[in-house]
Structure formats: structure tokens, C-alpha cells
Amino acid sequence: xxxxxxxxxxxxxxxxxxxxxxxxxxxxxxxxxxxxxxxxxxxxxxxxxxxxxxxxxxxxxxxxxxxxxxxxxxxxxxxxxxxxxxxxxxxxxxxxxxxxxxxxxxxxxxxxxxxxxxxxxxxxxxxxxxxxxxxxxxxxxxxxxxxxxxxxxxxxxxxxxxxxxxxxxxxxxxxxxxxxxxxxxxxxxxxxxxxxxxxxxxxxxxxxxxxxxxxxxxxxxxxxxxxxxxxxxxxxxxxx
Numbered sequence: 001x002x003x004x005x006x007x008x009x010x011x012x013x014x015x016x017x018x019x020x021x022x023x024x025x026x027x028x029x030x031x032x033x034x035x036x037x038x039x040x041x042x043x044x045x046x047x048x049x050x051x052x053x054x055x056x057x058x059x060x061x062x063x064x065x066x067x068x069x070x071x072x073x074x075x076x077x078x079x080x081x082x083x084x085x086x087x088x089x090x091x092x093x094x095x096x097x098x099x100x101x102x103x104x105x106x107x108x109x110x111x112x113x114x115x116x117x118x119x120x121x122x123x124x125x126x127x128x129x130x131x132x133x134x135x136x137x138x139x140x141x142x143x144x145x146x147x148x149x150x151x152x153x154x155x156x157x158x159x160x161x162x163x164x165x166x167x168x169x170x171x172x173x174x175x176x177x178x179x180x181x182x183x184x185x186x187x188x189x190x191x192x193x194x195x196x197x198x199x200x201x202x203x204x205x206x207x208x209x210x211x212x213x214x215x216x217x218x219x220x221x222x223x224x225x226x227x228x229x230x231x232x233x234x235x236x237x238x239x240x
Contacts, residue, residue: 083151087144162225
């Protein structure tokens, strides 16, 4: 049975399942784009710790709305609100992406055989994007829920979370998974929506970005570990 809906001055008929598939595809792409661009910005914001504690402190206050206060101090409520929004975007992305995951053992076997028999780079990249997406399904919500329940950020407080609370164990796995998934996702979006048809060049750019962002993230994580290890407990917020 066809469900009709109006586009402009025309009535078009599509099966209900096709309409949902089209809507889900747009939601998956748009939410993936938001998450991918956010990751690019987030890793660079975090990397300001490499410029020193005060640089990170100043940036954190700006991002938390410090320019609206006379003291210049931001509010952790901004971090909580934004983290909840990103968690919602992540849920939308996960729900719409799960429909493409192999659900049966036979499907996994077929995918494995396909990758072995056919030397197709994009198929292999999609496989790794799927594996990293499965890892992110557990790791990213853990990170976002932490930022919602404990939103305090700063050179000392962030380093306390990484070192004293042992969150580096989560981040060391999350970092490569989220970077690989996001950059391969942006690469596929560029091809899918006609942003560029230079497949080889885009693939090379995605691989370069993956290497660069992982190194950048590891350097930032190392800086937090070094700072956290040298902090006496109980940890007090950084004051410039």
C-alpha cells in the first residue's frame, strides 16, 4: 500500500518502508556529520593542554560561556547541556546505523568472505568502520555520561579524571576507535552526497587525518597523565 505525501506541487507515492529508509539515511548522515566535525574540534580544543595549563584553562572558560560573566569564569552547566545534546545525537546515529549491521552469523560470514575474495578497499574500510562503531556504542556513552554527571573541566580537574580516576584506560581505547570511525564516516559522506568524486585523494586525506588525530590525541592524553601524576590529593582546581 502506497503512502502519499506532498512535495512542492506534486503528489508522490512511496511504500512506507522506503520512506523510513530514506528518513533514517538522512538522519544517520546528518548526525554522523555533526559527530565527525565535533570530534575534529574537540581533539584540537583538548590539545591546548600542550601549550600549558593556563592556555587550556582560558579556553575552557571561553567554551563554558565565560565571556557572559563579569569574572570570566564559565559554567559547568554549559558542559552538561552540550554533553546531553551530543548524547542525543549519538543515540540517533546509533539507532539509524544499526539497521545496516549484520544481525546473523551467516551475514558475518558472508561479509568476511567478501573481504577475503574481493580486493575492494572501500569494503574493507566499511568493515573497520563497523567494528569501531560497535566499540563506540559502549565507550562514547560512558564518556558523555561522565561529562554529564561530573562536568568540571580544567587542567587539574581533567587530569584528575584521567590519572586518579583511571579514565586513561577508557580513552586509550576510545581514541583510535572514534577517530577511525569518524574520519572514515566523513570520507563516505563526501562520496555519498557528491561533495567530491576524487575517491583516491579523499581516501588518502582520511588516512592522513586518522594518523594525525591519533598522534595529537595521544600527546594530549600523555600531558594529562603527567599533570595528574604530579597532583597531590585532594585535587584542587587550577588557578592561574
